[in-house]
Amino acid sequence: xxxxxxxxxxxxxxxxxxxxxxxxxxxxxxxxxxxxxxxxxxxxxxxxxxxxxxxxxxxxxxxxxxxxxxxxxxxxxxxxxxxxxxxxxxxxxxxxxxxxxxxxxxxxxxxxxxxxxxxxxxxxxxxxxxxxxxxxxxxxxxxxxxxxxxxxxxxxxxxxxxxxx
Numbered sequence: 001x002x003x004x005x006x007x008x009x010x011x012x013x014x015x016x017x018x019x020x021x022x023x024x025x026x027x028x029x030x031x032x033x034x035x036x037x038x039x040x041x042x043x044x045x046x047x048x049x050x051x052x053x054x055x056x057x058x059x060x061x062x063x064x065x066x067x068x069x070x071x072x073x074x075x076x077x078x079x080x081x082x083x084x085x086x087x088x089x090x091x092x093x094x095x096x097x098x099x100x101x102x103x104x105x106x107x108x109x110x111x112x113x114x115x116x117x118x119x120x121x122x123x124x125x126x127x128x129x130x131x132x133x134x135x136x137x138x139x140x141x142x143x144x145x146x147x148x149x150x151x152x153x154x155x156x157x158x159x160x161x162x163x164x165x
Contacts, residue, residue: 017059017129019067021162023052028140035151038095038144047101047139052160054136059129066165069136070121071100072112074157080119082106083143084156093152100158101139114163121163 028050037045054067073079075087083097083106099106108120124136142154 015060016063016065016164017056017127017131018065019054019056019127019134019162019164021052022055022133026050026052030140030142030154033142035093035095035149038142038149041144041146043144044099045142047104047141049137049139051138052136054127054134054162056127056131056134061129064126064128066126067124067134068114068116068118068121068163068165069124070110070113070118070161070163071107072159072161073109074159077112079109082108083145084109084158087155087157089153091152093150093154095144095146095149096154097143097145098154098156099141099143101141103137104139109158112159112161114161116163116165118161118163 028048030048031046033045052069059065073084076085079085082099084100085097086092101107102122107122110118110120125134127134140156
């Protein structure tokens with residue numbers, strides 16, 4: 001048997017900052033709405049704010065990393081629209097969807113991939129060396145997708161994939 005041994009440990013230090021998601025699972029409770037609150041296809045509710053947290057470390061002095069995110073519709077993974085489909089089932093509301101907002105603008109959904117240029121991937125920030133945490137501010141709201149709106153349970157499920165480029 002041949003063996004190679006090193007006299008000292010090898011240390012690998014990233015030259016750009018790296019981040020991990022500090023809030024990998026987020027539940028956003030939405031306000032109860034009356035079906036009569038919606039006045040037609042495209043009408044929306046008030047926005048409920050939430051955040052995704054990142055913990056960052058490493059990097060050489062003066063370096064930074066471009067941070068991107070893609071949201072994927074867990075109920076309909078091929079969805080590239082700006083409306084998150086709802087989980088159906090007994091007692092589910094109809095005529096509604098959900099929108100996730102970035103700075104008040106609905107985001108589009110895309111494939112679960114961290115590849116640069118992924119469909120509907122968007123830049124979160126350029127995170128500099130020395131920044132230990134970063135919060136991605138987002139919002140979610142109901143949107144009427146068809147008529148009539150029928151009351152029931154509303155459950156939307158999305159995943160997100162981070163990409164550091």
